Amino acid sequence: MKFVKTIAIALTAVVGMSGTALAAEGPEHPMQMEWSFEGPFGQFDLPSVQRGWQVFREVCANCHSLKYFHFRNLSAIGYEPDMIKAFAAEYTVPGGVDDSGDPVTRPGRPADAIPAPFANEQAARAANGGALPPDLSLIVKAREDGPNYVYSILNGYGETPAGVSIPDGKHFNKYFKGDAISMPQPLSDGMVDYQDGTPNTQEQLSKDVVNFLSFVADPHLPARHRIGLGVVGFLVIWAFVLYRSMKKLWKPVKEGKNFYEDA
Amino acid sequence: MAEWKAAKPQNKALAWFEERLPIISLVNNVVGKDTPTPRNLNYWWNFGSLAGLMLVLQIVTGIVLVMHYTPNTAMAFDSIEHFVRDVNYGYIIRTMHANGASFFFIAVYIHIFRGLYYGSYKAPREVLWMLGLVILLLMMATAFMGYVLPWGQMSFWGATVITSLFSAIPVVGKSIVTLLWGGFSVDNPTLNRFFSLHYLLPFVITGVVILHIWAKKVSDSGNPLGIDVKSGADQIPFHPYYTVKDGFGVAVFLAIFMTFVFFMPDAFGAADNFIPANPMSTPDSIVPEWYFLPFYAILRSITFNIGIPFTDIVLIPAKLLGVIAMFASILLLFFLPWLDSCKVRSAKFRPVYSKMFWFLVVDVFVLGYVGSQHPEGIVPMLGLIGTAYYFFHFLVLMPYLARKEKTLPLPESIANPVIKAAE
Ligand code: HEM
Numbered sequence: 001m002k003f004v005k006t007i008a009i010a011l012t013a014v015v016g017m018s019g020t021a022l023a024a025e026g027p028e029h030p031m032q033m034e035w036s037f038e039g040p041f042g043q044f045d046l047p048s049v050q051r052g053w054q055v056f057r058e059v060c061a062n063c064h065s066l067k068y069f070h071f072r073n074l075s076a077i078g079y080e081p082d083m084i085k086a087f088a089a090e091y092t093v094p095g096g097v098d099d100s101g102d103p104v105t106r107p108g109r110p111a112d113a114i115p116a117p118f119a120n121e122q123a124a125r126a127a128n129g130g131a132l133p134p135d136l137s138l139i140v141k142a143r144e145d146g147p148n149y150v151y152s153i154l155n156g157y158g159e160t161p162a163g164v165s166i167p168d169g170k171h172f173n174k175y176f177k178g179d180a181i182s183m184p185q186p187l188s189d190g191m192v193d194y195q196d197g198t199p200n201t202q203e204q205l206s207k208d209v210v211n212f213l214s215f216v217a218d219p220h221l222p223a224r225h226r227i228g229l230g231v232v233g234f235l236v237i238w239a240f241v242l243y244r245s246m247k248k249l250w251k252p253v254k255e256g257k258n259f260y261e262d263a
Numbered sequence: 264m265a266e267w268k269a270a271k272p273q274n275k276a277l278a279w280f281e282e283r284l285p286i287i288s289l290v291n292n293v294v295g296k297d298t299p300t301p302r303n304l305n306y307w308w309n310f311g312s313l314a315g316l317m318l319v320l321q322i323v324t325g326i327v328l329v330m331h332y333t334p335n336t337a338m339a340f341d342s343i344e345h346f347v348r349d350v351n352y353g354y355i356i357r358t359m360h361a362n363g364a365s366f367f368f369i370a371v372y373i374h375i376f377r378g379l380y381y382g383s384y385k386a387p388r389e390v391l392w393m394l395g396l397v398i399l400l401l402m403m404a405t406a407f408m409g410y411v412l413p414w415g416q417m418s419f420w421g422a423t424v425i426t427s428l429f430s431a432i433p434v435v436g437k438s439i440v441t442l443l444w445g446g447f448s449v450d451n452p453t454l455n456r457f458f459s460l461h462y463l464l465p466f467v468i469t470g471v472v473i474l475h476i477w478a479k480k481v482s483d484s485g486n487p488l489g490i491d492v493k494s495g496a497d498q499i500p501f502h503p504y505y506t507v508k509d510g511f512g513v514a515v516f517l518a519i520f521m522t523f524v525f526f527m528p529d530a531f532g533a534a535d536n537f538i539p540a541n542p543m544s545t546p547d548s549i550v551p552e553w554y555f556l557p558f559y560a561i562l563r564s565i566t567f568n569i570g571i572p573f574t575d576i577v578l579i580p581a582k583l584l585g586v587i588a589m590f591a592s593i594l595l596l597f598f599l600p601w602l603d604s605c606k607v608r609s610a611k612f613r614p615v616y617s618k619m620f621w622f623l624v625v626d627v628f629v630l631g632y633v634g635s636q637h638p639e640g641i642v643p644m645l646g647l648i649g650t651a652y653y654f655f656h657f658l659v660l661m662p663y664l665a666r667k668e669k670t671l672p673l674p675e676s677i678a679n680p681v682i683k684a685a686e
Contacts (some may be wrong), residue, residue, distance in 0.1 A: 040526045068344050134538075138344075141529060142537035177547075220347075220354045227355070228525025232518055239514035246507045253302060253499055256678070260299060260495025 028174045030148035031155070033207070037214055040229070043222050044215050047196065049077045052212025055192050055205050057087075060136065063128060063183070065116035068137035069216045072110040076219055084110045091115050129169035131182030140210070140217040147210050149175065154206040157185040268297040291502075293480055298501035301486035303677050307381075308484070309512035310374040316513055317367035318472065322465050324360040325409075332412065334458035336451045339414035340539040358528040364406050365531045366520045368554035371399060379599075380620050382608030383485045389600040391478040396596055398471050403555070405464040408457040410552060415536030420549045422449045422457070428562070431583040448542070488680060489609030490673055497677035548637060556634030557627050561653065562589040563638055564646030588650065595657050602657060605665040612671040616664050619656065626652045 036045040053074070056066070071088040075081070088108035093115055095106030108115065118124035125132050140146035156175035166172050170180040187205045194200050198208075215221070270287040272278045281287050291297040331350055333342040346353040375395065378384055384392035411422045426443045430436040445452025483492065492498060499505075523530055531553060535546045551559050565585035570577040579587070595602075610617035626649055633646040674680040 068341075068348060073348075138537045142534055144534050146534070224354065224525055224528070228521065231521050231525060235514055235518035235521060239511060239518055242507065242511040242514050246511050249503060249507055253504060258496050258678075259499050 027177055027179060028152075028156075030145050030152040030175055033148055033151055035147050035211070035214065037211075037218075037221055040225060042225060044077070045211055046078050047198075048208045048211040049215045050079075050212075051192075051194055051196070051198060052208035052210070052215075053077070054194070055187070055209040056136075056212055058192050059186055060209065061114070062117055063124070063133040064136045065118075065133075066114040066137050066216060067116065067135050068113070070111060070113050071108065073216075073219055076222075077215060081110070088112060129182055133183065136213055136216070138217050140214045146217070147214050150213060151206050151210045153181070154187050154209070155202065267292055270297075293476060294501050294506065296500045296502045299492075299495070299498035300484055300501045300505055301492060301497060301677055302499045303486050303488060303680075304484065304505065304508075305487050306512065307373070307377040307487075309509060309516075310370050310377060312509040313512060313516050314367065314370040314374055315472065316516070317363055317370055318465065318468060321360060321363050321367060322469075324356050324363060325462075325465065327356050328360055329462065332458075334412070334455050336414060336454055336540070339412060339454060343413050354528075355524065358524045362520065362523050362528065362531060364409065365552070365554065366516070366523075367402065368406070370516070371402065372554070375399070376624065379623070380610045380617070381485060381487060382489055382603070382605075382610065384596075384599045385603070385605075385608050386600065387482045388478070388485060391475060391482055392600065393597055394471055394475040394478055396593070398468055398475065400593065401464055401468045401471065405461060405468065406552065406554065408461040408464075411454065411457045412461060413536060414454060414540045416538045416540055416544075416546050417533045417536040417549070419449060419540035419542065420546055421551055422453065424549055425551070426453075428582075428586050428589075431580070431586045433583070485608065486677060487609060487611065488674055488677060489607065489612070490677065493676045494678070496679075550635055553631065553635075556632075557630035558589050558592060558634075560630040560634035560646045561592050561650045562586065564588075564633070564643065564650040566643065588654075592650075592653060595654075599657070599661070603661045603665050605668065605670070607670040607673065612673055613664070613668055614671065615668050616661075619660055619664065623653070623656045626656070 036042060036048075071084050074084050074087065079087070088110050091108035091112075092105045093108050093112055095104045098104045118127065121132060140150060143149045152175040153173060156173040157171060158174070160166050160172040164172065164179060166180045170182055171184055172179060173181040187202050187209075189202050190200050191202075192200055192205055198204060218224075268288065268291065269285060270281060270291050272281055272287060277287070288297075328343075328346065331342060331346040331353065333339055343357065347357050348354070378392060378395070407421075407425060411418045426440055426449065429439045429443065432439060441447065443453070443456075444450065445456055486492075533550065550556075562585045565588055566581050567584075568577045568581050569579040569584060605613065605616070607613055610620055629645065630649040630653065633642055633649060636642045638646070
């Protein structure tokens with residue numbers, strides 16, 4: 001029918017045009033790296049996650065909190081209980097009040113969350129030129145293409161190109177929205193001393209800290225992938241078995257068997 | 264309706280109970296061995312049971328979530344993080360609930376398009392169809408309010424944008440919005456009432472589902488040929504034939520669902536909802552969940568007022584018109600049984616309608632795409648065309664084809680699907 005064809009052509013034209021819609025001007029797309037935790041069999045690279053914990057502690061923790069992460073969670077990346085106790089004890093945390101009602105402090109315990117570097121938002125802003133360093137517990141999930149994005153931010157600093165003006169107290173970063181970020185370049189070659197002989201280049205430090213933050217954002221990923229394989233595997237087998245028995249059961253129906261003689 | 268068959272259990276205790284409350288008979292007569300069902304149902308008929316499965320799954324996972332959830336703006340986000348991180352298998356329950364909503368809509372949308380293709384809304388199934396639409400509306404309200412509960416950025420801003428729509432209604436609009444908010448902005452009272460209703464509505468849905476199945480029992484299942492059952496030879500018992508077929512569907516559907524739950528848990532989610540709600544900072548783009556996108560596109564596609572030509576008098580402002588169009592896009596489905604008066608139910612025997620059906624499917628996908636994009640460049644135009652075509656399909660094409668289309672000859676019966684010689 002001509003009528004049908006006309007509508008078909010109109011619709012195809014409209015759908016076709018939508019593909020050419022202009023992409024909005026924005027920051028550069030993140031670099032695409034390979035991460036061991038991607039894909040259905042993906043798991044964390046534990047030595048890298050451990051190094052990332054070191055990078056976080058020595059660098060990022062000066063400005064960023066990690067409020068959903070507790071010292072006890074470190075056992076999932078291969079630390080022994082006494083090491084975890086030692087990590088926690090490096091910090092001093094509020095310990096309630098003493099018998100006369102005065103506030104006291106105590107050493108951190110494994111059950112504590114990682115203490116925040118600033119007492120409150122105002123203090124954090126005051127120390128960072130008015131900008132708030134976000135909590136990093138979920139940062140990898142809270143950004144599109146998270147692991148690649150955070151990696152790119154950490155490596156996106158450089159000379160401000162001609163023609164771009166960066167406000168005072170901000171820094172050029174080509175992967176950040178608006179190209180001007182309030183965080184000074186946090187990582188550079190040799191900034192953290194690794195015990196295991198891994199080269200401490202800026203790229204390596206970034207990669208390790210992203211591995212760590214990905215673990216923090218999704219600590220159950222290893223179990224999730226393991227259980228998932230079992231669950232989906234079981235369902236596929238179950239579907240297959242049901243399909244076979246259905247075919248067998250339906251054979252008489254397909255051959256025209258009559259169940260209701262009455263009518 | 265097929266005649267009611269009373270079950271007579273052998274077991275004394277069961278028989279005693281059955282006499283007082285015939286629950287075995289009920290099951291037997293609705294989805295059991297005493298439920299004669301057309302023998303030719305295809306896989307598109309699986310999606311009703313799949314939608315029911317998802318409803319049960321949402322209720323079960325939802326009730327477990329409530330055991331740990333705190334409906335307070337200061338604690339909602341944290342309470343869910345705590346559930347996901349520290350409660351045994353909490354991360355599985357939570358992702359099942361969040362992705363479950365998407366899969367519920369997938370099942371229901373396919374179920375509805377099945378109805379559109381095979382004319383399931385036609386006599387004698389009008390009430391059955393309308394009850395289905397009531398379920399759809401309730402699901403939308405439930406999912407919208409559920410999405411607010413985790414109190415992330417998208418929760419907060421989505422709630423703000425959508426509830427503000429009601430302010431477009433003349434005279435009472437502002438009061439309705441104040442009532443929805445429980446104040447003068449989306450805040451703790453909003454979260455509390457949404458939580459209360461999010462818990463309530465799934466049970467209202469369950470009630471309507473029972474009516475829906477009752478109406479199905481009364482008018483019997485339709486079938487892909489769209490012709491009435493003529494004799495016992497056209498039918499087979501529901502159990503075991505369709506119970507096994509539904510079971511197979513469940514296994515396949517769950518396998519796909521679980522693939523998302525375990526391997527792509529955030530695929531349907533927005534990254535912004537991992538940022539706690541912040542009324543001081545608007546996200547770059549506020550995009551609803553995918554299942555609302557076509558309706559959102561219709562809402563935004565109307566950017567012109569309706570007024571008296573050559574004067575400045577505005578009769579219907581654009582915002583109100585958009586809201587009307589959005590609600591009308593669903594409400595008009597209630598009138599399908601009368602918009603489409605063609606006696607032939609199945610699109611199989613309607614050469615033109617069957618093609619127009621697929622154009623409608625494409626149109627809805629285009630609208631979905633439009634809803635997901637910034638309204639710039641070609642997008643608003645595309646939205647307007649898509650919206651116009653949507654209404655054109657239902658309000659013009661359907662009534663027109665019902666009168667003019669030359670349908671194909673119908674088969675003699677389901678059991679004997681040899682085409683009758685053309686009259
Ligand atoms: C029609 C069935 C239901 C649908 C479509 C539905 C949908 C949703 C959606 C879309 C969310 C947001 C999920 C997210 O983004 O994280 C949600 C959250 C929630 N729902 Fe439901 N829900 C249903 C039934 C229920 C029931 C029956 C309950 C309780 C008895 C419940 C309790 C909750 C709770 C506590 C949350 C917040 C937790 C969270 O966001 O993960 N839901 N629901």
